[in-house]
Amino acid sequence: MDIDDAAEDARPSQVAAALIDRRGVVVGWSRAAERLVERPAAEVLRRSVLRLLTDPEAAHAGRLPDSGTTTLRCGSGKTVPVRYRVDGLRNPAFSLVLAVAADQAAESERDAALSRALLGQDSIGFVLRDADLAVVRSNLTRGAFAGPPLPVGSRLSDVMHPADAAGVEAALRGVLETGAPLAAHEQRVRSARPPYGEWSLSVSAMRTQDARGRPTGVAVLFTDATEHWQAERRRELRHRAAADIGGTLDIGRTAQDIVDTLVPDFADVAWVDLADAVLTGDEPPKTFGGGDLHLRRTAVRSADGPWPPGLLQPGEPVPPFPDLPVIRELQEGRTIVTDREALARGLTAAHLRLAVPEGGHSMITAPLFARGLVLGLVAAWRTDLPEPFEEGDTALLAEIAAHSALGVDNARRYTREHRAAVTLQRRLLPQACTSTRVMETTGVYRPASGGAEIGGDWFDAIELPSLRTALVVGDVTGHGLHATATMGRLRTAVQTLADLELTPDELLAHLDDLVFRLAGEADPAQRDVVGATCLVAVHDPVAGRCTMAAAGHPPPLLALPDGQVAEVATRPGPPLGVGSLPFEATTVDVPPGSVLALYTDGLLQRYGTDLGATTRDLTSRLAQAQSTGGDLTAIAQALMAGSGTRPPRDDAAVLLARPSPLEAGSVADWEFPADPRAVASAREAATGQLAEWGLEGNAFATELIVSELVTNAVRYAGGPVGLRMIRDEVLFCEVTDPSNTQPRMRRARTGDEGGRGLFLVAQLSRRWGSRYGQTGKTIWVEQEPAE
Template structure:
């Protein structure tokens, strides 16, 4: 700065002027200011402009100056600055003006205390939270956000390290509550001496991009996380888990009662009882609030309001708490429906294939920003996709229940009890997500107190496997009535399965097959003969001893053909337990079937010591193992033989001669008298006479006679012939041929079976302990 009079004589000269021009005050004072000009002489100095001044010594300096008259004084003040510095100042001022005029790029200049000095982040001018001059971070954003941002800016102020493209989520502290995502960069500002004076911050509003990313991530999570199983309730829970906490603070899923059983929901319109049940819930705070409707509860009736009809018509509704309270009115209903602090609600219908399956509702309570239209559209999209998963689970449930019902109807009664055998069967279908297979069990009462025990497992799953199981079970019962040996039963079944495979479509022939185990228990010998077609061996638990798998060599599965089936015979003392099962049960005990079999045997032995009740024992075995879900259906058959009093069995052997008939008749009569069954004597004498007479005439000897007293009276005659006895109606002129006809008429039922040599003809009678009148 220089002070000049009206004549242009320099009267004052500042130190900065001397440094700029390189002339001390004594060289300038008292002389004309025009002598400092390096250019052509001028008559006077213009009020403002640029000039080139001669420096002390050689050289010059270009300056930009301005002349200001001092009122009431004969002097004027000349202010000059280097032209380069002036240009920088003008550029800086232009940059400031440009930055402050932006509406998409935010600019903040904060001082050393991080208070705003200059700002264009003002209401209505920038998308983020307003930050007026003088404000500090805690005044414009949530406390946690403010602390994090201040810590970052302090680091820039202290270290001088710039910050580039830092992402920051910001929530406003004042209504209308909003949440933004900002990308900001920051640099430290310094004075001429290099001392920090504050921080310059550049902002861009990335909220839309951030929200789009959030929505895309939520869509992906819903697509990947919903519908992973075919269990309706699990699918509903997956919907709720997807929405909380990223999208909402509270979520619930209500489904029609009919949907849970696999049926189509009724078409309803308007309010009233909508036949809905709460199936899944999720709260961001953890436990589900006590006052809200819990899982499993029936949804209370709704008033007939337009919003209810909109959901029924497949439209999503968005409401604030006031609208909810206005619709429900009843304080108790409001407590059931609206969480404490909940201020914004969206309900989207689960609409699929023209069926309203239910609805999904979400509340915001902790986060202050309400749902907007974009949020409602997003929930609509997620609900539409989830509805297809729910409907797929519903349709699977319907088919699963139908096949399960068919399977159970094809199985025999769970428990049977006779004088010499108690059995209990259990069946568990595959859990949700897996199709029902063709496992079955059977306990078939045979003549002479014998019992056939059967378990089998058809290859494949679904309705086809169930139908095949029904055909095989029918065949087993028919073959058992023929009283074939276990290995012969499997041989006949093998032929049947091969025929079924031949009837199947070409692409499915390799999948038709089954494993099967047949055991035949005889209470007289207290032994059990068994054979296996590719089936796991049974486990025999002795009354006071260990439980071990039976040493049984299994043959090939049914349908393979070409190989024989071997039999094994084990003693089954009274009180022992014979355990027959399918591999679906073994897999619950572990992936390695050999180890699982030993674990099952060990559990059977331990349970048998404490459980005398067969149903409880069966339940304990079914719920044992490592808790692995039943991915395949499982069948279990437990059989406990009882003691048959040796005095209830009498047997004789006679030669094949005419006198054997009378001897056999007398022996039978004496034994019946001893048993107190004189009422059966007359019929028994006739049956014994006819059967022994036939044996003497047509079969030869020796001839065996055996009487067994149980729930019925069994009479058996054994001869060495393999000729099939045949019932026929004799003509009036025939002298014979009426023997078996009389046996059939006098007995409850009769039949024959073959042994390794010869045959046995048997007949049953009801017990008559007194003489008939």
């Protein structure tokens, strides 16, 4: 470092000055010179400056060289090495000698070297700011570092985005006021003027002070960590995409997860367009080129909040596109980066309004490509984010789109299976509401909100002879098409067994055998999951009772007309498919106006996990709904609503039944001994009752039917013999005897004296049949009332 730099960079109070004439005589002496040489002005003035030198050669030369290093003799006898420079003045008779201690000059030289090194860096930024945080010195004056240039005198707000400038200024103010340095502080910076962009800087700052220790400004050092920040941001985005996308089997939710992942960290505006066929679970058409791509806007997201009204709105079809190269590249599975100007060259103004958001300057588009099919596309725009999409963003979106496509395809295939299962389930379930003169029923089925959803829950209301009704509710193990198909087989079996008029416990025993066989037919890996629970109840309106049996199924609830609601104390057997264990029947009075609620365990889960608490909640809800006097549909909906505290994870079915009273005098019954003379008494009783009901037109047929049935009972079964007649929309005639022998109709030969009884009964009636009780059997006959 030369004496010019030393004198310039040293503190002014440390630079000694002496004014000498042509002869080298000192005519002026500064206070700094007095301190440096420890000689007052009176001792030096009017004497040669050479007398202060310790170097005899310089003293004998007769003049002081223009610059250099020398040693001065101090007044205390010590010596001090100095660096000096002699400057000529406008008056040639005098010269100015400036000197500084050599060690201070060396320090200033090192400081200057450090300053030159910092100011010459192109990978480390250096900015010296004054107390107002204005730039004093910087190596960014010509934009040699990332970001815009920082000319001398500029402030933070002149080159940074206002929000970023406020944050940086607050941090530097803290350094200036407290003196505590800032070390490796991560700071995001967006440029307020060209070149626009966003950077991540690692900033360190320390306070500068004058000789008296007063703050003079802040020295700032920073390095560009943008590349590392972008790599970390992309890694986090990949991780979030892997965690958040594809976790649901709902197509719309999966598409929304895609745009929620991209905005606002990757882009300012994003959307997902899916093929119409994909939304319904089918495979998309294989198209190539422009035209109608059969796409629909499925999910959108804007960093500014509401979706811009000028863009294509969610749910709207994507209009036909011209045959552009970018369309073909997307259909080939490529990810495309473009901008507004490039799109304007190929699209109409109408297309641009729908496809380009306000302020959009860079666009990236990737196809959702899975199993050789283009399911749709994901597109993103940058509007507020200043930097355009680059190669790293292309690779990132391509990776996210590939992962997302698998999620969309899984959701599509589930939607197809779910739709098939729903269709099958709905076709297999009976009519939701039924109503006869003696029974009103309403059934409701609700799939679960997650998982496979559609399962094997079912209900049924089967009309039986003599105004009786079979009520059935069941739950097949598992979900999906397999469970639905198994449910259909069980429901068919229940209807067939119900037509045989078996008692509920017998019916479940036969159904248990069927499930056991189904398990044997299943794949060995699935045999343990083939099973079901079921509850069967048969209501007899004449007796006002309901007989029921359960196979591992929750007991029903009974709401009486007086408002009392209680759980029916059934004796449930094991679930269907266990085999070898009996089922027990329970009989309970069900007066007209009561509501009998049969349900699956999925309904209880809608109220919580504690079985006792959920049953109490369900009972309370039924009592409340029953007290309002609402119809069965409203009561069923109220029960199915649950507590609302948690989403249901299992499908649920509920069947409500409300018996109606029989018309007074519509039932007549008698009992006769096993005596042939009882046949005539039975005929007389039947015809008399028909006359009382005004059904004389049925008298002839009824006499023959009663005569044949009672005769067979007296002859083959013994007594007592019961006769019951029920008047309704049809005329029922029942004969009960203590025998368990199955009646059979046969064709009598010409010479036979008997064997024509049941044949006559069949010819005179609409239909006939028999059922068995605990002891004996009942043969019933239906007739159309004669007008």
